[in-house]
Amino acid sequence: xxxxxxxxxxxxxxxxxxxxxxxxxxxxxxxxxxxxxxxxxxxxxxxxxxxxxxxxxxxxxxxxxxxxxxxxxxxxxxxxxxxxxxxxxxxxxxxxxxxxxxxxxxxxxxxxxxxxxxxxxxxxxxxxxxxxxxxxxxxxxxxxxxxxxxxxxxxxxxxxxxxxxxxxxxxxxxxxxxxxxxxxxxxxxxxxxxxxxxxxxxxxxxxxxxxxxxxxxxxxxxxxxxxxxxxxxxxxxxxxxxxxxxxxxxxxx
Amino acid sequence: xxxxxxxxxxxxxxxxxxxxxxxxxxxxxxxxxxxxxxxxxxxxxxxxxxxxxxxxxxxxxxxxxxxxxxxxxxxxxxxxxxxxxxxxxxxxxxxxxxxxxxxxxxxxxxxxxxxxxxxxxxxxxxxxxxxxxxxxxxxxxxxxxxxxxxxxxxxxxxxxxxxxxxxxxxxxxxxxxxxxxxxxxxxxxxxxxxxxxxxxxxxxxxxxxxxxxxxxxxxxxxxxxxxxxxxxxxxxxxxxxxxxxxxxxxxxxxxxxxxxxxxxxxxxxxxxxxxxxxxxxxxxxxxxxxxxxxxxxxxxxxxxxxxxxxxxxxxxxxxxxxxxxxxxxxxxxxxxxxxxxxxxxxxxxxxxxxxxxxxxxxxxxxxxxxxxxxxxxxxxxxxxxxxxxxxxxxxxxxxxxxxxxxxxxxxxxxxxxxxxxxxxxxxxxxxxxxxxxxxxxxxxxxxxxxxxxxxxxxxxxxxxxxxxxxxxxxxxxxxxx
Numbered sequence: 001x002x003x004x005x006x007x008x009x010x011x012x013x014x015x016x017x018x019x020x021x022x023x024x025x026x027x028x029x030x031x032x033x034x035x036x037x038x039x040x041x042x043x044x045x046x047x048x049x050x051x052x053x054x055x056x057x058x059x060x061x062x063x064x065x066x067x068x069x070x071x072x073x074x075x076x077x078x079x080x081x082x083x084x085x086x087x088x089x090x091x092x093x094x095x096x097x098x099x100x101x102x103x104x105x106x107x108x109x110x111x112x113x114x115x116x117x118x119x120x121x122x123x124x125x126x127x128x129x130x131x132x133x134x135x136x137x138x139x140x141x142x143x144x145x146x147x148x149x150x151x152x153x154x155x156x157x158x159x160x161x162x163x164x165x166x167x168x169x170x171x172x173x174x175x176x177x178x179x180x181x182x183x184x185x186x187x188x189x190x191x192x193x194x195x196x197x198x199x200x201x202x203x204x205x206x207x208x209x210x211x212x213x214x215x216x217x218x219x220x221x222x223x224x225x226x227x228x229x230x231x232x233x234x235x236x237x238x239x240x241x242x243x244x245x246x247x248x249x250x251x252x253x
Numbered sequence: 254x255x256x257x258x259x260x261x262x263x264x265x266x267x268x269x270x271x272x273x274x275x276x277x278x279x280x281x282x283x284x285x286x287x288x289x290x291x292x293x294x295x296x297x298x299x300x301x302x303x304x305x306x307x308x309x310x311x312x313x314x315x316x317x318x319x320x321x322x323x324x325x326x327x328x329x330x331x332x333x334x335x336x337x338x339x340x341x342x343x344x345x346x347x348x349x350x351x352x353x354x355x356x357x358x359x360x361x362x363x364x365x366x367x368x369x370x371x372x373x374x375x376x377x378x379x380x381x382x383x384x385x386x387x388x389x390x391x392x393x394x395x396x397x398x399x400x401x402x403x404x405x406x407x408x409x410x411x412x413x414x415x416x417x418x419x420x421x422x423x424x425x426x427x428x429x430x431x432x433x434x435x436x437x438x439x440x441x442x443x444x445x446x447x448x449x450x451x452x453x454x455x456x457x458x459x460x461x462x463x464x465x466x467x468x469x470x471x472x473x474x475x476x477x478x479x480x481x482x483x484x485x486x487x488x489x490x491x492x493x494x495x496x497x498x499x500x501x502x503x504x505x506x507x508x509x510x511x512x513x514x515x516x517x518x519x520x521x522x523x524x525x526x527x528x529x530x531x532x533x534x535x536x537x538x539x540x541x542x543x544x545x546x547x548x549x550x551x552x553x554x555x556x557x558x559x560x561x562x563x564x565x566x567x568x569x570x571x572x573x574x575x576x577x578x579x580x581x582x583x584x585x586x587x588x589x590x591x592x593x594x595x596x597x598x599x600x601x602x603x604x605x606x607x608x609x610x611x612x613x614x615x616x617x618x619x620x621x622x623x624x625x626x627x628x629x630x631x632x633x634x635x636x637x638x639x640x641x642x643x644x645x646x647x648x649x650x651x652x653x654x655x656x657x658x659x660x661x662x663x664x665x666x667x668x669x670x671x672x673x674x675x676x677x678x679x680x681x682x683x684x685x686x687x688x689x690x691x692x693x694x695x696x697x698x699x700x701x702x703x704x705x706x707x708x709x710x711x712x713x714x715x716x717x718x719x720x721x722x723x724x725x726x727x728x729x730x731x732x733x734x
């Protein structure tokens with residue numbers, strides 16, 4: 001579904017991704033771990049097309065309905081319409097634009113692109129209110145400005161609400177667990193578990209095992225200095241939790 | 254004309270109203286003198302008192318010097334190099350019905366998207382059109398006359414209802430008010446006149462469309478709206494001009510009078526040509542607009558979307574004289590390219606329990622400068638006056654500037670004033686966030702701008718607010734990203 005080959009990317013003149021390979025099939029959950037500054041967030045941003053990063057080499061293929069698309073040639077909004085979703089580490093505040101407006105506009109843009117019938121505003125509201133329940137958000141949140149004055153936890157829940165409503169083909173979650181208390185972590189994880197099915201895929205970027213207690217990964221990768229240096233199953237994350245990254249880093253040095 | 258059209262084809266998103274209409278005109282030579290003032294009066298066939306008024310204003314104007322306190326820069330205007338009267342040539346007398354109007358002119362209005370036809374009935378808007386200096390046609394006169402509403406050009410009003418005009422003309426904005434008000438009082442050529450009789454709720458929105466066509470003509474329109482006791486009117490105005498590389502002067506005066514329990518809503522979407530990206534050409538928009546809440550419980554609100562003009566210099570104001578009267582000012586001012594805007598409002602509280610609300614949204618992009626300048630003045634007689642002011646600026650890119658200059662004068666201790674101000678920047682992060690949710694750049698900008706201007710747009714009638722949103726989006730498209 002998502003295939004990344006030899007991806008190299010930089011911000012300004014700073015090379016961050018240095019030949020990264022990753023293959024994600026539908027129905028899979030991948031966890032990406034690694035020390036600070038190894039390029040995890042960059043990877044998520046490059047896949048979704050953040051304009052600050054330049055890709056200098058490599059390919060990112062995305063398979064939609066048996067067709068291969070080269071994501072790197074597409075604008076961020078085109079990627080989103082094809083079904084790439086990034087839950088941001090620091091969700092942006094958008095004063096004056098209500099959550100409902102954002103969701104409804106985005107939803108209809110995506111429907112239009114995918115040839116699905118758009119929903120009426122009242123049907124959509126009912127649909128969204130149900131999704132609100134999953135992440136424990138009061139529907140009155142829908143009429144507030146996007147992320148404005150939200151607590152850290154509310155912002156993250158809001159990202160998961162968007163995930164549930166927009167139902168993308170692949171979800172990239174960039175440290176969605178950071179800054180969450182234990183209850184919020186559980187709610188957010190449940191949201192992700194409700195989303196995932198055998199047709200989509202999840203890429204989790206995280207520092208901590210505790211998220212993986214709730215969302216069980218099929219694969220765990222360790223990213224270090226812009227490359228994946230180790231891949232394994234969920235036991236790899238458990239070992240990292242216990243021993244840190246030193247043993248891996250020593251290995252490659 | 255063809256040159257302008259070619260230019261338009263090459264530069265997408267350019268000013269789409271930049272065409273010139275080829276039309277026979279009746280005009281006076283350039284320059285300003287008592288002779289010219291007399292000649293304008295004569296051509297307009299106005300009553301005698303107007304000549305006296307005009308000459309007084311002209312003589313007063315000669316003693317004044319152009320003010321320089323606004324935060325705008327422009328080369329000195331040569332008032333002798335301007336033409337003060339230009340009118341589409343009349344076939345015989347003035348057009349009686351729309352079919353008497355020059356077909357070229359009608360085509361112009363169709364290109365502007367305002368067919369002067371019965372189509373307007375659908376949207377329920379009666380319209381007066383001022384082309385260069387002269388009103389060329391007002392729709393729905395009969396429908397309005399049935400309920401006693403007078404909606405016509407000010408020239409016609411001067412001929413048909415001289416006493417009514419005389420009673421209010423220059424009462425809210427006297428010619429001694431300022432340099433441009435004096436100039437306007439001397440040489441104004443047309444504008445709209447509205448009279449809503451006692452207790453009448455005007456059955457449809459009234460609208461005036463202003464168009465400068467002639468290259469060297471200044472536009473000096475004069476609008477007077479009178480709302481008698483317990484009446485209501487919603488008035489809209491729109492403005493466009495062709496694309497010339499020289500500057501055109503627009504110095505209008507608008508006076509509103511609301512008597513007891515009357516309400517006037519006045520909305521403007523201003524899109525005069527703003528000059529090219531190097532700042533060449535464009536309209537100088539130096540306008541005096543003021544409303545007088547004369548009676549108790551009267552209400553005047555100004556809503557403006559200022560998106561055009563090389564320079565905008567205007568402060569639609571309210572004089573809250575009647576007890577419990579209410580004034581409001583809702584403004585979106587957008588500047589891009591090399592545009593300069595110094596705009597805001599004055600709220601003068603005189604009566605008891607008077608209230609005013611100011612919501613100003615400034616958007617600056619490119620190398621433009623955008624100033625909010627406002628005065629809230631509480632007079633000693635204004636017991637329990639209230640004011641709420643909110644001034645927000647949005648910056649797009651780094652080379653533009655936004656300033657907020659609020660003046661507050663309080664002479665009564667019972668007054669309560671609130672002032673909020675903020676500055677935000679459209680950030681690349683916000684755009685990326687919205688794009689990563691499936692919206693293209695245009696849609697993303699539109700959401701952001703709409704969000705920012707929401708409090709003002711919601712004050713506009715639906716049709717106008719759609720137009721305003723489109724206008725702002727179009728203007729910003731080239732400035733972001």
